[in-house]
Amino acid sequence: MNVRRPPDERTAAEVMSTDLLTVTADESVLMAWELMCRARVHHLPVLDGTGHCLGVLDSASLTAAWEPSGPLRARRSVAALLPRRGPACVRPDATLARTAAAMLAAERDHVIVTGERGDLIGLITARDLIAALAGVAGRDRSRTSSMPSMFRIEPVLPEHAPDGDAVPGSAVSPD
Helix, strand or coil: CCECCCHHHCEHHHHCECCCCCEECCCEHHHHHHHHHHHCCCEEEEECCCCCEEEEEEHHHHHHHCCCCCHHHHCCEHHHHCCCCCCCEECCCCEHHHHHHHHHHHCCCEEEEECCCCCEEEEEEHHHHHHHHHCECCCCCCCCCCCCCCCCCCCCCCCECCCCCECCCCCCCCC
16 A cells, blocks of 8 residues: 555645546547547546647446437537536646535536646546545556557448448448
């Protein structure tokens, strides 16, 4: 057991994950699901074209919104699943008590850590806070053994709908 400083002396910067797997707002729901499964993560920060964090897609929300109605629904963007309110944020120097309060106020199990310009620099989950409260090191944040940070999966979806019609957006027309 790796004991750390008492929780009331620790800051967000000390417990945040910084090796983050992210997606852009226009990525598909299927892509997000594949990334979460392959990387074994439960939270994906969603970024806009400038790198600003629009929110965090969590596995519970993704699972609840999943519709097995075919490839068209799986291709919708992750932006459609983000909460209307922006993400809960704290600064790196926020105490763990302040971080926990931000999570509670937002009714979420995560909070993003932002820099001076509001840029995403880390993520803290409820699991990270529990580990800090217990006075132990959190899980190993390095994904080098299972997945590099610059990883991309391209889902393979059928080019024809079950009824034989071409899927809109595909380059192949029905035979």
